Amino acid sequence: MMLVMLIVASTCCAPFTYGQIMDFGNVLGVAQGKSPWSSENDYYYDTLNPEHAQPVITSPAQQFLINEGDNVVFPCVVTNLGEYNLIWRHGDKLLWILLEKNGERLEQEMTMGDSRLSLEGTALSLRDVQGEDAGSYTCEISSKPPRTLNHTLDVRVPPAVFPANNRSVVTVKMGSSVTIACLPYGKPRPSITWSLKRCEWLIASLHVSQGRKLTRAPSGNRLVVTNAQPEDNGMYTCTADNGAPTTAKAVITLQVMFPPKVRVEEEEVITGVSYSATLACFVEAEPMAKVNWYRKGDIPVDPLRLVKKMDVRRRYSLQFDMVTLEDFGVYTCNATNYMGNSSAVIHLTGRPKPVRYFSSPQGDENTTYTLVWDVESYAPVLTYTISYGNESDPEDQWVNLMVPGTSSSSSLHSSSHTFDNLQPGATYNVQVTATNEFGESDVNETFAFSTLREAGNISPEGDKPTGDQHPHPPSHQSQDVVSETDEEExxxxxxxxxxxxxxxxxxxxxxxxxxxxxxxxxxxxxxxxxxxxxxxxxxxxxxxxxxxxxxxxxxxxxxxxxxxx
Structure with a gap:
């Protein structure tokens, strides 16, 4: 009825001004952005543009996942655009307006200064994508009703990761539990993996792999270490990965505090007067221990004459450039930290090293055998002690004898001894020790040798010897006669x-x-x-x-x- 009244008034009264028409528009709701042909108004009208002539967007909506720094093109293929406007929006922000009128293309960029944006036909191109570019991108045609197409852009932001609470070093007492964590950033949210690299000194001490995956199952960005032990010391690396070209890592050092553990490189160091020598011990401790050397238990080693060193494996050494007679004795490597202390003992001695044997285990005589050996001794060997016996006899029934020692211009001494009156085809065990002015060597492994069987006991074709085939006993010719014969012939x-x-x-x-x-x-x-x-x-x-x-x-x-x- 209102429309009818307006028509009647227009025929009866003077023409309306533009302002009056706008006032009517306000009444109709045009000023509120509503179409005058809205279905909310009570009227009947004919469509000005038939449906087949309306613009249509044929591109499907898409969701894009783009790495930060890459480029993206948002498609918007339109048919029958005609003289309608095409508008691109990013959320509520107007980006671009395209108008074609009388065959002429008119473009207007609304985001001044952003050179990354451009139109490729009716598609929107965005270069060098950044994290803040993520969101909804809308292609809209100003038809009645408007046609729209919405694309979604997710920007993959390379991951970043940091130690939780900025604690790159975590300290805990041995036996306690501790949680180490890292905070990842990125889009989408990165996944976290853990790995452990032990300290170099711990690798040398425990003989473990330098890098390995943790045996404890990690829980996301948090790792719980229960009943912490010294072997848990090391650098824990959490790696963040979300599919971006790069990953991110953060290193958290775990220090499990424990009292020192001392072990010696050699329990006994053998040397000689005027020779050099090195005593060494390995110390495991957290925090790092203070190491001191003592002689005979409580006498500090003279720091002015001796050189003390420590390497990356926490190997502490005490070096003697020229050993004197007074230097021989017992030395103590003592390590102390506020968790406790520990020590180990090293002997510096001039006694001989264990004897080494060089004879063949199988002899070439029936009743005699010559044993050859050598020994390392920095001082002249005074005597050799030999113990031997048939392997069927108990050790307390072995024969013990002493032979003169040897002297040499070097530290290596060689000697031999011939055993007489042995049983043919028997096996004997023998032990030899060397003695010099500083003491007796340790007993090396027992050496076993065998004599040949008598020829008379070997019958042709494998038959056993008859009862009347007894070999004559060996001659008891004196050793002096043999020696003279050896010199003449x-x-x-x-x-x-x-x-x-x-x-x-x-x-x-x-x-x-x-x-x-x-x-x-x-x-x-x-x-x-x-x-x-x-x-x-x-x-x-x-x-x-x-x-x-x-x-x-x-x-x-x-x-x-x-x-x-």
Whole structure:
């Protein structure tokens, strides 16, 4: 009815001014941004623009996840735009207006000074995306009713992470529980992983891997360490990752306080007068311990004469450039912190080191064996103590004997001893210690050697020897005679006579013959000789010394016969 009244009034009265028309517009709600053709008004009208002629947005709405610093294009494909306006908004902020009129494209940028924005046709382009660019982007056409398209932009902000409460160092007493945490930042929210790198001195002490994943299951950005122990010391790294090209890390150092633990590098250091020596101990402690060296328990080491050092492995050393006689003795490495103290003892001595054996375990004689050894001693060796016995005998029944020591221009001394009257085919155990003016060496591992079986006990074709085949006992020729023979004759120049039942081999350099299995010869001569020898008992087995003596006598007889002939 109101509309009808207006029409009637317009025909009867003078024309309305523009201001009057606007007043009517206020009444109709136009000033409030409402269309005069709104359905809220009670009227009937014909559509000015048919539906098929209205602009249409054909692009779908999208959600974008962009790394900070990248570029993005928001599509908005429109058909039948005609002379309608196209507007881009970021939330409530107007970004761009596009108008095409009479075939001419008119653009108006509303965000002055932001060169990152531009139009690509009807699409909006944004370069160098920043975190504050995230939100809703709307493409709107000023049709009645308006057509809109909403895109969502999420900006992936590279992660950052910081220690909780800015505590990059966390200290706790041994046996307590502690929580270490880090605070991650970024979009989307980063995930956290933990790793541990132990301190270098702890790696050397505990022999553990330098980097490893934690065995305790981490809980997000917080890590709980229960019953903290020294091996929990180290640098805990929390790594934040949200898929951005880069990750972020924060390092939190955990210091578990515990009293010192001292272990020596060597319990005994062997040296000599005028030689150098180094005593060393490893100290584990948190906080770092104060280390002092004492001599004979409570006498501080002279700091003016000796050099004390400490390396990254917390190895503390005491160096002697030139040991004197008064330096030998017991030294103590003592470590102290406010959690407690501990110490370890090192002996500086001049006594010999344990003996080392060089003989073959298998001897090449039936009743004798020569043992060869050496020993490191900075002072002359006074005596060697030898204990030996058959392996079937208890150790308290072993034979003990002493042989003269040796002196050498170097610290290495070599010696040997020949055992006589041994049982053929038996195994013996032996121990040798060396003694000098500073004491006796420790007993090295027991050395075992075996003698050869007698030739008469080895029968051809594996048969056992008969009852009348008993070997003759070894000769008891004096050692003096053997020594004289050794000086007169060179063993390597004489070929000893071998028994018919044995075959000896030499290495071409005067090596002792090696007994082998007897060989049966089936020619006539060998048979005759075998028949002749069958009437007597088996030929006696001569020792090398007896053979050399026999050969010397034989050569002497030949020389005398030539002289008198």
């Amino acid at each position: 060179e063993p390597s120049q004489v070929t000893p006579i071998k028994d018919a039942a044995t075959v000896g081999t030499t290495d071409g350099e005067g090596a002792k013959p090696t007994l082998q299995e007897p060989q049966v010869i089936h020619d006539g001569v060998a048979t005759a000789e075998s028949s002749a020898s069958a009437q007597d008992s088996a030929a006696p087995t001569l020792t090398p010394a007896e053979r050399r003596t026999q050969m010397g006598a034989f050569l002497t007889a030949i020389i005398l016969s030539c002289f008198f002939s």
